[in-house]
Amino acid sequence: MSLAIPENMEEVMMRQAMLKSHGQEVTVDEIIQQSVLDVLQAFVDQDLDGHYDEVKWVQKQLVIYDLSHDETARIAPRTETFVMDFKTNSQAVLLQLEDAAKKAVGSR
Structure with a gap:
């Protein structure tokens, strides 16, 4: 996944520097928050073999929603936020998120 x-x-720091070089001022917390969402979306898409559910x-x-917009x-x-969790232990x-995606999608 890397910089994407x-x-x-x-x-995260590399992504922030790259965005700054393109004139975008984004905080570390904003990058982490978007990354957490994108990672979960990627895991869900991978488990469904396509983009069907929305995070x-x-x-x-x-929250993961299915095609009918029902919460799955x-x-x-x-801890208090995913940003704090990521800063403490991003791999955890x-x-x-990978486990959550498998549980959410695996039952279908």
């Missing part, structure tokens, strides 16, 4: 979807703080933020949680899963951060967040 940063998976660790080093890649969205609902307050501090990630809700994923909460381990990735594993949590």
